[in-house]
Amino acid sequence: MTAPRMARPTVRFVDEYCESYRDLFVEVRSFEAFKHLHAGMISEAKRKSLPTIAKVAGLPNAQSLQQFLVNSPWQARDLRQRRIELILALVAGRKLVLVIDETGDRKKGHVTDYVKRQYIGNLGKVENGIVSVDAYGVLDNITFPLTFEIYKPKERLKAGECHRTKPAIAAAMVQDLCQLGFKFELVLADSAYGESGSSFVRTLHQLELPYVLAIRSNHAVLLPKEQRVRTNRWREYDRQFSDGKRETRFIREIVYGKRRAQRYWQLTTDRDVLPSASTWMVMTWVKGLSYKQVGDLYGLRNWVEYGFKQSKNELGWADFRVTDYTSIEKWWEIVMSAYLMVTLHTPPMRPKGTIPPEQDDSGVVLSFTHHSAWGAGNGWKNWLNNLRLILLPWVSSNLLKPWLKIFPIPKLEQGFQTLTGLMNLFPGASITNPQKLSSA
Template identity: 55%
Template sequence: MVQPRPAAPTVKFVDEYCQWYKSLFPEVRSFEAFKYLHVGCVSELKRKTLPEIAKIVGLDNHQGLHHFLTTSPWDVEKLRALRLELILQVLKGRPIILIIDETGDKKKGNKTDYVKRQYIGNLGKVENGIVAVTAYGVFCGMTFPLLFEVYKPRERLKPGDKYLTKPQIAAIIIKKLELMGFKFNLVLADSLYGEQRVGRLRRLEATANPKGESGTNFISVLDELGLNYLVAIRSNHSVELLTRQHTQYLKWHKFKRVFSDLSSENRFIREIIHGKRSENRYWQITTDREKLPGNTTWYVMSKYPDLNKRDVGNFYGLRTWVEYGLKQSKNELGWADYRLTNYSDIERWWEIVCSSYLIVSLHSEQMQSSPPKSPSKLADHPWWDDGKGWKNILNNLRLIIQPFTLFNLIYPWLTVFPIPQLDLGFSKLQSIIYRLTSSVFIFLTHPDFYFSSA
């Protein structure tokens, strides 16, 4: 019996990370395409199109990558399950902060599944586009994607689709994550989810779910699961008051909003009490308590026992991690760079992007179980970044990828003008970097760990 050839190597940290998923790809070419797409997403390419990725990984054309995303027989759900299992193994039962939001991409025409004119949050206006509800985790300041689900407008439903509102989708996502074993010490969401009051959501559920299936009410699901949450609400948020009850605005308190880079800014917060104080508490946060500027004044509802004013301000400030995280995945890893129209194919691309995002997050000190090693010779590179943030790590991983991708770009010239010394020099450089690259994925090859996930 002829043994299948081994998959062509790429870069050490990509090869070792992708080994975790190897059982999903019985065909060696599919596994190679899986690795190539990760190299492409993490690389410095401005636009992560398949033809450009093919060039930097040394392929003659991009058809194999396109086949991998459209017709290759691998299961995106199994890939997602393994990715989430890997995160759970790294967390070791430790709770995370869960952030619920949505991301929209502008798309022309109406041939792409689930595209219509709708509000695109990152553009701040109504445009023709596609929207997905996303769930991100934050652990000790490091972000990583968990789940996403496309929003299916009523007008674009396919046979077999069921219409769900974005808050209903978010509620389902949270229940899925809870069943998988994720633990949350706080859930953050914007006003679309905070304003979905129980009565209104029940009516929406009855419309979207005529059979009476329960469990898709966003706020009630948080309450049902006993989760703490901070959600944005509108400035005109209304609360029913009993006779003779009134709303109180308590005194302003100054606090320091601490950002991810440890810089800080003075802000002000006060509690708003509607009638009697209850489990749900209401807050107003601003940068200017006199003028209350609209773009830097926020209204928040919390359910979090013994939460002090400073923590409300700083916890809610973590919402910026969503914008930060989506900026990285969209602009740096190519979330919106696909040229696909069927959602099943787009979902595969998005899952590859989420997996590529996780590679970067796993290289952070926060996500590693052992103390960080002393800097290797790689850190002597003049462009090496000693910062601890996600983008600093991405910069360094891109430097490690460079010899592999640059050689693939220059190799066609070496077929025209052979220069053995240049070929040998690149091979030696890649070998040195491969040897010096310390692995954070060594646990993936541990027999017990791998067996438990496979």
Template identity: 50%
Template sequence: MVTPRREAVNTVGFIDNYCQHYYSIFEDVRHFEAFKYLHLGILSEIPQKSLPKIAKTVGLKSSQSLHHFLRDAQWDTKKLRQMRLWLTRILIGEREIILCVDETGDKKKGKATEYVTRQYIGNLGKTENGIVSVNAYGVVDGITDPLLFQIFKPKNRLKPGDKYKSKPQIAIDMIQESKEWGFKIKLVLADSLYGESGDVISCIEKLQMMFIVAIRSNHGVLIPPGSRKRDNRWKAYQQKLSHRPTETRYLREIIFGKRHRRRYYQISKTNNPDPTGEESWYIMTNLSVDLSPNVAELYSLLNWIEYGFKQVKNELGWADFRLTDYKSIERWWEIIFSAYLLVSIQAASFQFSPQSSPTSTSLVPDSSDSNISQHSQHPDWESGTTWKSALNNLRLIIQPYIFYCLIQSWLQVFNIPGMKHCFLKLIHFMNDFRASPVSFSIAS
């Protein structure tokens, strides 16, 4: 006789509804509960997302079950990634994305953690002992959706069976995989490590995509004998900056002989930059020259993504793992990307306007599906439509559940009539929160 599978413990409504899409991946209901608890803890306001702190925050007696879930439990990380990308594909629909390819690294002590070694960490701008991954994100209507990541495996830390791949080779894999998933990529953005890789550029062009990539000031360009390089006049434009006033920037095209498919630009904070200074940078693109003012605006998205992912890393605990084997780290990062997507889904819903026309399979609701009006009366509710404002609002929604988890032990010491009932009623109100529908059917 087969024992029926018990129902999973409920957490907060919008988290439970989102996580339900991954239910079939976990044969053991306890693993599915750990999956939900991790999402709850990752979205919480605790500054460091260590497993003991997450366990305490979500009401678990110890972090042992969470640690077992990441290190030893039998579930397929690849299937989790596939479901997340399928949900992302549904969220984006037929809209075009800007694909950003970047790397991120974090300092790590010692060498007990797999693939940690002394290496250049781009976001720190220096060589440190640490771990590095290459990441790909899609940007649609100002909202960033996480797509793919791959660990960079340094040659001196390869394990038996590993195959060395450079960061540009990893980037090529992710660009191709993003295309295979059916994302409509209108533009690829990348920094100079990838922009100066002939293989990366050839891959992008072979897939018939547009690109804007950074190049170094000493980047070499072949020109026919007798041709010369010329610099066009500076054009001023207004650069929008995150959390800062708009600044005037300057752009000029650099032409090597005749104009070709690939074009080169210099961007500067002044119209007379110091050639040896850091006030200007260079980019290469295959966009039309008629779009030159937009080239700089579009390329600035890459800096915006770098800033945004740094913020996401800090908020969701990308580097807070206390794990040493990469299988467990990969699982942690995949769940971070899943929580990242959950916030992006809600951010897209907060951004929604009645003039939009989502399809029946979209995760973005029509106006009748949204009931956030009462919840938005909280004095700390943010009316913005950014990813961070969405996260802050979701943190308000999960507060009653988390506070109840933290206070339960005291309620066992001091029996205060009605207090438990009032907490549960408030949690019930939070479970009614529906910024985006997640009830569409999942294809088998």
């Protein structure tokens, strides 16, 4: 009996990470497409369309990638389950900050599943598009995606489907993540989820999860006749951003009747003008919360939201060209997997036993850090750029293949092979065995 062929390699750090999912794909060609999509999504290509990724991977066309998304028998839920297992092994019981958000993208026409005219938060207006509710975690100031679910407008429901509001979707997400074993020290969300009577807020109370939620400026609380609304004096606090910059801001508490565990706050950059673009209302349910903590915790949500946008802008969240949601869900799951692959290389999230390049005494790996474009920072975008440098010789070789078929230059081809071989000495930061990691 002929043994099945091995999957063709890409670059070591991509191959090692993707190996954690190898058993989910029956066909070797499917596993190769899986790896090619990861490499293409983190590449420097501006648009992550399938034809562009095919060029990056050195494929003759995008047919194999299209086949992988549309007809290959693998399931998005299996990929999500494996990714969640890897994250659970990585965090090893540590408590996370959970961020609930939604993301929308403009899409033309009405052929794509669940596309209609609806509010697109990224654009700040109603447009024809597609929207999902997303959950991502924060640990040591590094973000990583957890899960998502498409929002299905009533007018686009299919036979047998039930409409659920975005807060209801988010509430179910939090329950599912807790059941999977995640532990959360705080939940952050925007005003779409922060109304006190929503199913989302009720679920947080049932699970006893502290939260800091944005609320609308016209938020109201039903009070007995003898109680009134009062505001405390403005207090100044120093808001420090993730990039180290500081800004003076102001905060005051708004008390509806008697002060309760659920508290309300107003934050602004200018207490005299209260500019609409930089004045926020916040509802909290956190024991012993101080004024400054409110500002810092709500501010955390702002840069965390930016963290998820990186996956959209850099990895091609909205660049799919399929119309059925089964294929769209597969695309989004691979984007989240590619996002996790980058996250694993950030110093705070590296698996135990991973040797940082700057501490590797093997010589060649340490040389990577001498590249003029190599970044020494800890952030996700910094490490995406570093991984792109490692990937570059392989990508460049693939892009030049059509010319080298016309004008063969053996020494040039050999040079690219040698350079790619050196890049393969970069070990990456993969989680191949979650059980082994968690017991380390």
